Amino acid sequence: MDYTKFMTERSKARNPSAIRALIPYMNREDMISLGAGQPNPETFPFESMTVKLKSGEIMEMDPQLFQRALSYDLTSGLPPLNQWLRQLQTIEHAPPCDFDISVGSGSQDLLTKALEMMTDTGEAVMVEDPTYTGALAFLETLNCTLAPVATDQYGLVPDALESLLANWPATNPSGRQDQSRPRVLYTIPSGGNPTGISSSFERKKQIYDICHKYDIMILEDDAYYYLQFDEKRIPSYLSIDVDGRVLRCDSMSKILSSGLRLGWVTGPKPLIERMNMHTMVTNLQPSGLSQLMAYELLKLYGHQGFFEHVHRVANFYKEKRDLFVECLEKHMKDYAEWVVPQAGMFVWLKLKGIKDSQDLIMTKAIEKKVVAVPGLAFMPINKVTPFVRVSYSNVNQAQMDEALSRLAEAIAEANECK
The missing domain is CATH 3.90.1150.10 (Aspartate Aminotransferase, domain 1)
Structure with a gap:
């Protein structure tokens, strides 16, 4: 797919930070770095870190990773955490297409960067009716048109989506006849906020087929995915993404801790790269200590232990x-x-x-x-x-x-x- 058509000019204009581009080399033992403006870790007062779990176990942070977490690191996240999450996505969703991963300061951070990347001023974005107020608040700042898609007890209504796209611009809520058809569908498919509704797998397949037909990107905001109550979770959009048209946001807030402020985004590499460019010029990276805490716990659990936890x-x-x-x-x-x-x-x-x-x-x-x-x-x-x-x-x-x-x-x- 040509992903440039889903990127705003503002997003495409972002270039890698000259200094951030060197960070992958700075943690290599065979490198002598004269390029970093990093503070010297010897000046940091922190020596080690242990965390007591509710199980009574004492979790001691790996000394080398702890020192690494105190400094600047990769924009896409602490490498062992990034790799653990990549393995999780493969085990849980088995995406049909190649994908990349990036860790962010909560899924809200990643969600807003994804919306900003794919939404130009004056464009239309499809959202569920009703939808998450946090997404609406951010979309208001982009000066875009919202195109609501009806929902019922089974999730998004396929006929409503098909009708909106097939009859555009007559179906444009703004009444503008010169506005291009929407390119992005934002959806919360599991335990939706505010409705609590979960899209059935049959509905997801129908919605995906419509998005394939009209060349629509699906922004899958699935913070409540692991809070499904049936023993067998409803498969994600990512799991049926044969085109590479799903950008998926996951959250640790609902399953580990909201105060960690960690989430991760999965999707096509060109889009993940653009989101990383955004992070480079804003918050640089998610918190190293939060990532280390999460990684040490996930490493302790293993993937099977993680599934038992959720x-x-x-x-x-x-x-x-x-x-x-x-x-x-x-x-x-x-x-x-x-x-x-x-x-x-x-x-x-x-x-x-x-x-x-x-x-x-x-x-x-x-x-x-x-x-x-x-x-x-x-x-x-x-x-x-x-x-x-x-x-x-x-x-x-x-x-x-x-x-x-x-x-x-x-x-x-x-x-x-x-």
């Missing part, structure tokens, strides 16, 4: 989901409709008798001391909506029960006031 994490959230649904049935069945999520942390409530959830959630619910997120925050095109996003990830059963009781009261009172 299985435990998924079961943890599944148990919370089950308790939350019980509380929903108890308090909310007269006031809302919902689809039971099969992954992730969220339930998308459609309130009954309420046209606009904004005031209800931001005023009445707050007065009753319960916090939820009004659906307007997730709408690609601002519109009145009865939807509300609620999360069960950080509440116990008693808190779930009380919070949904309070929310039900707020809805009942709002309906009585009409």
